Amino acid sequence: MYGITMRHHSFRSGFLLLDALVGITVFAFFVGIAGFSLLLSQQTAIRSGDRVRASMLSEQAIEAVRSVRDADFGNLAEGQYGVSIGTDGTWQLTGTGSLSEDGFVTSVQLQALDDDQFELTATTTWTFDTARFGSVILTAHLANWRKEKEIGNWAAPVLDGAFVDTSNPLFNAVTIMGEYAFVTSEISSGGAGLYVLDISNPALPIRVSDGFSLGVSGYELIVSGNVLFVLTGDDANEVRAYNISDPNLLSSDQLLGTYNIPGVGRARSLALFGTTLYVGAQESTTGAEFYALDVSAPAQISLMGFLDIEGGVLDVALYEGYAYLGSTQDVGELVVIDVFDPQDMVVMECGGCNLTDVPDGQAVGAFNGIVLLGRSIGDFIQELVLFSIAEGPAPAPPPQPKYYGVDANVNGLAWEPTGTYAFLATDDGDQELQVIDINRFQTDQFPRVASVDTTTGNGRSVTYDAFRDRVFLTTNGAVLLYAPGP
Amino acid sequence: MKRTQFRNGYTFLLSVLFVGAIAMTVTGTMVLLGWLTMRTSATIESSTQAFELAMTCAERGLLSLFEDGGYGGYEEFSIGEGVCDILPVGGAGNENRTLCVEGTKGGVTRRLEIVVQRVLPSIRILSWQEVDMFTFCTYN
Numbered sequence: 133m134y135g136i137t138m139r140h141h142s143f144r145s146g147f148l149l150l151d152a153l154v155g156i157t158v159f160a161f162f163v164g165i166a167g168f169s170l171l172l173s174q175q176t177a178i179r180s181g182d183r184v185r186a187s188m189l190s191e192q193a194i195e196a197v198r199s200v201r202d203a204d205f206g207n208l209a210e211g212q213y214g215v216s217i218g219t220d221g222t223w224q225l226t227g228t229g230s231l232s233e234d235g236f237v238t239s240v241q242l243q244a245l246d247d248d249q250f251e252l253t254a255t256t257t258w259t260f261d262t263a264r265f266g267s268v269i270l271t272a273h274l275a276n277w278r279k280e281k282e283i284g285n286w287a288a289p290v291l292d293g294a295f296v297d298t299s300n301p302l303f304n305a306v307t308i309m310g311e312y313a314f315v316t317s318e319i320s321s322g323g324a325g326l327y328v329l330d331i332s333n334p335a336l337p338i339r340v341s342d343g344f345s346l347g348v349s350g351y352e353l354i355v356s357g358n359v360l361f362v363l364t365g366d367d368a369n370e371v372r373a374y375n376i377s378d379p380n381l382l383s384s385d386q387l388l389g390t391y392n393i394p395g396v397g398r399a400r401s402l403a404l405f406g407t408t409l410y411v412g413a414q415e416s417t418t419g420a421e422f423y424a425l426d427v428s429a430p431a432q433i434s435l436m437g438f439l440d441i442e443g444g445v446l447d448v449a450l451y452e453g454y455a456y457l458g459s460t461q462d463v464g465e466l467v468v469i470d471v472f473d474p475q476d477m478v479v480m481e482c483g484g485c486n487l488t489d490v491p492d493g494q495a496v497g498a499f500n501g502i503v504l505l506g507r508s509i510g511d512f513i514q515e516l517v518l519f520s521i522a523e524g525p526a527p528a529p530p531p532q533p534k535y536y537g538v539d540a541n542v543n544g545l546a547w548e549p550t551g552t553y554a555f556l557a558t559d560d561g562d563q564e565l566q567v568i569d570i571n572r573f574q575t576d577q578f579p580r581v582a583s584v585d586t587t588t589g590n591g592r593s594v595t596y597d598a599f600r601d602r603v604f605l606t607t608n609g610a611v612l613l614y615a616p617g618p
Numbered sequence: 619m620k621r622t623q624f625r626n627g628y629t630f631l632l633s634v635l636f637v638g639a640i641a642m643t644v645t646g647t648m649v650l651l652g653w654l655t656m657r658t659s660a661t662i663e664s665s666t667q668a669f670e671l672a673m674t675c676a677e678r679g680l681l682s683l684f685e686d687g688g689y690g691g692y693e694e695f696s697i698g699e700g701v702c703d704i705l706p707v708g709g710a711g712n713e714n715r716t717l718c719v720e721g722t723k724g725g726v727t728r729r730l731e732i733v734v735q736r737v738l739p740s741i742r743i744l745s746w747q748e749v750d751m752f753t754f755c756t757y758n
Contacts, residue, residue, distance in 0.1 A: 151630055158634050162641035169648035176652035180659035187659075187666045194670055248681060268663055271698050272670040277680035280740040307710070310688040354710045357690035406708035406716040406754040428756040450714050452735070452744065499713075499736075549712055549736045598712040598738035599687045 179264060186256040186268035189238045193230075193254040194272050196223035197240055205276040208250055212241050235260060248276040284601050284616025286553040286567050287581040292602060292615040295329055295337040296588060303327075303606035305544075306595040309355040312379040313337065313604065315611050316350025316362060325350040326362060327611075328379045334602060334613050341382040352402040354409075359388065359430045361409060363399040368392050370399035371411060373430035391433040394419035403448040403455065408436065408474050410455055412445025421445050422457065424474035436474040441467060444492075447545075451498035454480070454525045458493035458505060465493035466505050466519070468526045484527035489513045495544050500551030502570070503527065506542025509559070515542050516556065518573050536579050538566070544593035546603065553581075555603050557591030564591035565605045565614065586612060664724030667700055669748075671721025672728045675702035676746075679717045683737055687712060699723065705755045712737045718755030731755065 196215035200207050200223055207225075214230030215223055215238070229239035241253040252272050259265040295315075297303075301323025304316040311332040317323035325346025329337040349365035358377040364370055369390035376382060393399045393413055401412035407428035413421050420438040422445055427433050443461025450456075450471070457467040465487045468480040487493075487505075491513055495506035501522040507515045514535035519527035527533060544557035547570075556566040563583035573579035589608025596603055603614040674697060682689040691707035700723035708716035715734040720727055731752055735744040 155630060155633060159637055162637050166641045166644040166648075169645040173648035173652040173655075177655050180655040183659040184662050187663045191666050191670065198673075249678070269698075270667050270670050273674040273677060273697070275677035275681040277677055277684050277741055279684070281684075281738050283739055308687070310686065355688070356708065356710045357692075357706055404708075404710050405714050407756060549738050596712075 175263065179266075182258055182260070182264060183266060183268060185234070186236055186258060186266070187270070189232060189236050189256045190254040190268050190270040193238050193240050193256070194252055194270060197225070197242070197252055197254075198274060199223040200225060201274050201276075202278065205248075205278065208242060208274070210242050210244050210250075212239055214239055245273065248279075250274045281598075281601075283548050283550050283552065285618065286548065286555075286603075286616045287569070288617025289565070289567060289582055289584060289603065289614040290617055291584075291612060293331075293333075293335040293337055293613040294588075295327075295339065295611040297323075297609055299323075300589060300609040302608050303592060303611055304350060305352045305593045306604040306606055306611065307353050307355050307360075308595070308597045308599075308604075309360075309376065309379070312340075312376075313611065314353055314355065314360055314362075314376075314379075315606060316346075316353055318349045319346070319365075320349070323349075325364070326353075326382075328382055329611065330379075331613070334600060334615075337611065337613065340380045344382045344384075348397075351400055354402050354404050356404055356427070359427075361402065361404070361427065361430075363402055363411065365397040366390075367396045370397060370413075371409070371425065371433060373427065373433065389429075389431040389433050391425055391435075393423060398444075401445050401448045401458070403450045405450050405471075408471075409433075410448055410450070410471065410474075412448050412457060415442075415444035415460060422455075422469065422477070424471065424477060426474075437477050439469065439477050439479065441479060443467070446492060446494050447496045449496045449498040449503070451503075451521070452525070454498075456496050456498045456503050458496040460492040462490040465491070465507060466496065466503065466517075466527070470525070480526045482526040483529040484519065484532060487513070487517060487533075491515070495542050495557075497545045497547050497554065499547050499549070500570075502551070502574075504545055504547070504554055504568075506538075506545045506556060508541045509539065514538070515540065516568070516579075518570075534573060534576065536568070536573060543591060544595075544606075546594045546596040548596050548601075549598055555594045555596060555605075557594040557605055559590045561585075561590075564589075564607060565594065565603070565612075584614065586610070588612070660724070661726060664726040665728065667698075667723040668721040668726045668728040671697060671700045671702040671723060672719050672730045672748075673721070675704050675719035675721060676717065676730050676732060679704045679707070679719060680732075680734070680741055683707060683715060683717065683734070684741055687737060691717070705752070705757060708754055709734075716754040718752045 213225040214227040218224040238256040257267040302318040313329040315327040328341045351363040353362040360374045370393040371391035373388040375386040398413040403410045409425040409427045411423045420440040422439040424436040443459040447458035455469040466485040470478040491508040491510035497504045503519040505517045514537035516536040518534040540558040540560035547554040554568040565584040567582035569581045588610035605612045691704040702721040705718040717732040720729040733744040735742045
């Protein structure tokens with residue numbers, strides 16, 4: 133028998149057509165939604181692109197005006213401008229707006245806030261169709277911080293003012309904060325250790341907070357914001373931090389924090405970079421000589437790193453990530469340390485740092501590609517040494533350095549920031565303050581262009597105040613202020 | 619004998635659900651992409667303004683430092699709908715000063731860290747860089 137397969141199909145009339153129509157309709161509906169969302173997404177992306185483009189054009193306009201300012205602040209004047217690149221390839225302010233190739237209009241509005249500041253508003257607008265329009269507005273301030281202050285003629289210094297203490301307290305170092313000078317002293321002859329002078333009238337410095345006494349000798353000191361860091365002869369707290377938000381109220385109550393340098397009263401030299409305080413100490417067989425302290429919280433000064441090196445550190449100068457130390461080391465009166473990472477400081481190889489004979493490096497300065505080192509007096513040496521560090525951080529061996537015979541201890545050293553003049557505090561009885569012309573020194577001419585004789589004792593330290601263009605010389609019994617000559 | 623039975627409309631329903639799911643996924647994705655694009659452009663605009671606010675504080679801070687070597691920073695300025703802050707100025711005297719500033723607009727913050735080699739007679743900048751976190755400055 134052959135099998136017979138029978139199929140039963142039961143059709144509902146018209147269902148196929150209806151099914152197809154409904155299916156197509158539903159499919160079209162969903163495809164329509166998807167298509168619409170694609171279209172919407174594309175439109176959104178385009179509009180977002182417009183806004184990003186406008187932001188960039190507004191920023192470009194601000195940078196263009198900044199470039200014009202960089203050339204000369206006097207180029208800026210109130211008004212509305214466009215920006216364009218001139219024939220010389222530099223940005224210029226032109227017209228009242230500028231049109232980009234893709235149709236954005238950018239204008240900048242300059243409004244003077246005072247003699248040294250402008251408010252700058254950059255507006256970029258666009259209208260491409262009914263859905264593509266808008267504006268982006270950016271605001272910034274431009275300041276005249278590139279202006280230059282003139283330095284006076286220091287080849288003829290004149291005495292401007294003096295604070296004299298006939299008890300000869302042996303003044304040490306000076307630092308300036310606004311209208312006040314902070315001066316340290318020894319205490320062996322009755323000094324207070326720390327003096328605060330009101331120098332709002334430089335011709336007549338007046339001591340304030342005169343009831344305050346440090347209780348121990350004060351050495352180098354430095355101001356950061358409203359905090360005074362001072363090195364003291366305190367056996368257990370060599371580094372002290374005082375709140376000096378009101379210098380007239382300096383007292384022991386204003387002590388914020390301390391740090392104990394291992395050993396007994398060894399700390400002698402100080403430098404600050406950011407929130408890192410570098411402290412140099414006298415030589416010790418048991419402790420290190422160079423410390424990096426974190427002073428971001430003056431109440432909790434903490435150790436970041438230290439270096440145990442040969443010789444004591446009598447002075448420190450920082451320059452471009454390196455510390456230059458005036459050292460008591462007999463075979464390296466100048467020491468160069470890489471302090472880029474205070475937690476990993478490294479002594480640099482220095483072929484030219486070992487100078488003739490053994491007098492100490494007592495004062496050091498680093499600026500404008502040179503290092504100046506002042507030494508204690510010696511029979512066979514010249515006490516002021518100039519190294520070039522233009523080719524690298526560590527001075528190279530001869531033909532450099534250059535020398536100048538001071539014939540006295542160089543106890544302090546300062547310089548004005550153009551690098552034209554340096555100032556020496558010396559033991560020379562007739563020339564306690566000496567002015568050195570750096571250019572003459574570098575070109576093998578006699579470098580001293582001026583000197584000052586004072587009857588108040590040896591020159592013990594010197595500080596240059598760039599904001600007043602004044603030199604502060606400390607002696608045994610006075611703090612003397614000098615001004616540049618005519 | 620083989621009997622085939624159709625469940626009427628079942629294929630259609632599956633097709634509709636399948637196509638619908640794809641369409642809704644595509645739609646959702648597109649809407650989400652569009653929203654993200656809009657948000658990105660708004661963030662870029664805020665970021666640009668935040669940068670200019672930071673630059674504003676940098677310029678104001680440098681001018682203040684030039685005019686007063688004892689300038690301590692720690693200031694805030696409101697400009698438009700944004701703010702910029704000058705953190706406490708680091709260092710002391712005329713050399714090796716640090717200036718840290720930040721500008722904030724629409725929840726976006728841009729930070730600049732500036733090392734000033736010297737202040738007078740004219741400001742000389744050793745480095746001027748945008749940073750994610752400050753390394754030379756603290757907020758207190």
